[in-house]
Amino acid sequence: MDKINVEQMLAIEEPFMKVPLEQLKRAVRQSQKQAERDTKDVSSTVSSLIKRSGSAEAGDINGALDGMIDRLKTLKRKLEVVKQEEALLIQRSKQRAMQLNELSTFTSSTQPEFERWCRTRLDRVLIDYMLRSGHTSTAQQLIDSNGLEHFADSSLFTLVMRIERDLKEQHLCRSTLQWCADNRSALRKIDSSLEFELRLQEYIELIRARNTAEAIVYAKKHLVAWSETQMPRIQRAMTLLAFPPDTPCPPYRAMFDIGRWDTLAQEFRMVIFQLHHLPSQPLLHLLLQTGLSALKTPACISDDDAEHNRNCPVCQRDTLGKLAQDLPLSHHVNSNLVCRITGENMNEDNPPMRLPNGYVYSFNSLNEMAANNSGKVKCPRTSETFGLAECKKLFIS
Numbered sequence: 001m002d003k004i005n006v007e008q009m010l011a012i013e014e015p016f017m018k019v020p021l022e023q024l025k026r027a028v029r030q031s032q033k034q035a036e037r038d039t040k041d042v043s044s045t046v047s048s049l050i051k052r053s054g055s056a057e058a059g060d061i062n063g064a065l066d067g068m069i070d071r072l073k074t075l076k077r078k079l080e081v082v083k084q085e086e087a088l089l090i091q092r093s094k095q096r097a098m099q100l101n102e103l104s105t106f107t108s109s110t111q112p113e114f115e116r117w118c119r120t121r122l123d124r125v126l127i128d129y130m131l132r133s134g135h136t137s138t139a140q141q142l143i144d145s146n147g148l149e150h151f152a153d154s155s156l157f158t159l160v161m162r163i164e165r166d167l168k169e170q171h172l173c174r175s176t177l178q179w180c181a182d183n184r185s186a187l188r189k190i191d192s193s194l195e196f197e198l199r200l201q202e203y204i205e206l207i208r209a210r211n212t213a214e215a216i217v218y219a220k221k222h223l224v225a226w227s228e229t230q231m232p233r234i235q236r237a238m239t240l241l242a243f244p245p246d247t248p249c250p251p252y253r254a255m256f257d258i259g260r261w262d263t264l265a266q267e268f269r270m271v272i273f274q275l276h277h278l279p280s281q282p283l284l285h286l287l288l289q290t291g292l293s294a295l296k297t298p299a300c301i302s303d304d305d306a307e308h309n310r311n312c313p314v315c316q317r318d319t320l321g322k323l324a325q326d327l328p329l330s331h332h333v334n335s336n337l338v339c340r341i342t343g344e345n346m347n348e349d350n351p352p353m354r355l356p357n358g359y360v361y362s363f364n365s366l367n368e369m370a371a372n373n374s375g376k377v378k379c380p381r382t383s384e385t386f387g388l389a390e391c392k393k394l395f396i397s
């Protein structure tokens with residue numbers, strides 16, 4: 001019973017390992033590209049200097065050499081920064097692998113070490129939830145107080161929040177477009193049209209500002225490049241030129257809709273999570289849903305409030321019940337009798353008691369009610385009052 005199912009526990013930890021590895025992969029690739037670009041430029045300057053060595057002035061040659069030295073120095077500085085970032089990500093991956101490896105050393109779920117491990121996991125899950133929801137400083141406090149720096153993806157979520165703010169509040173695409181440029185090949189691999197949507201938005205904003213000439217130039221430069229996959233939408237975008245921003249015509253009204261900015265932010269979040277192998281839902285929701293699915297019964301989804309159990313989290317429609325909305329009903333071999341008053345199970349320690357009017361409540365609830373009400377109990381359904389002695393223990397066979 002107290003055996004730990006390591007495999008099942010590891011099944012939900014994939015993002016925990018993959019996020020820093022993905023970031024590391026990206027950092028290495030970007031520094032490699034930067035180095036290739038700069039060294040290529042330097043070698044072409046050297047080749048042209050050699051070619052003109054006979055004719056060039058000494059001053060020109062010195063100037064070109066100084067330029068090359070400056071460029072290589074800048075490259076060195078950039079690579080040093082990337083090297084530090086790479087070392088941090090390697091360290092982070094190592095710490096996470098060690099954390100997960102610890103699971104294999106536990107022999108029982110009652111071990112205090114295992115409980116400590118679970119406590120850390122709960123902290124990680126809460127940090128993930130808070131970072132996703134924008135509660136960054138609270139998350140940081142939890143990270144700092146428990147030394148969980150290596151277990152939190154703060155930098156990734158800070159980037160997500162910054163870009164989302166630019167889109168939703170500032171209505172600016174610049175930072176998202178820069179991110180797209182830095183991740184172009186990865187975006188191509190997943191067939192993402194995010195960059196097209198951003199370009200389209202910038203184009204729409206030019207039309208909204210009645211800047212028609214500039215909008216046409218912009219479309220030629222940035223939308224036509226997508227003609228292979230987005231032709232019908234480009235055609236519609238071009239037709240938009242003929243409509244004012246307050247048009248009632250449905251497809252064009254939708255293009256002018258300010259809500260598109262929120263949609264762009266959502267799409268960006270979806271894409272960046274996909275590239276980092278992060279699930280769209282917080283891990284906290286997934287874990288809670290696992291527990292809730294075991295509790296969900298037909299009574300939980302009944303329209304009759306009287307059937308709901310006040311101690312059942314699935315019955316709390318405004319909170320945990322929302323998370324359980326799409327979950328299937330759990331399979332119960334045995335029925336549980338639950339007291340309507342206390343929400344406690346009725347069993348041999350807390351037997352069901354039948355009131356003279358036929359309604360049944362738990363012994364504990366009636367006993368407590370009688371103790372506070374001079375030996376009388378009141379039926380919550382009919383408001384009838386009876387003496388406790390009139391209630392009979394119920395036997396179900």
Ligand SMILES: [Zn+2]
Pocket residue numbers: 295296297299300308309312313314315
């Ligand atoms: Zn319920």
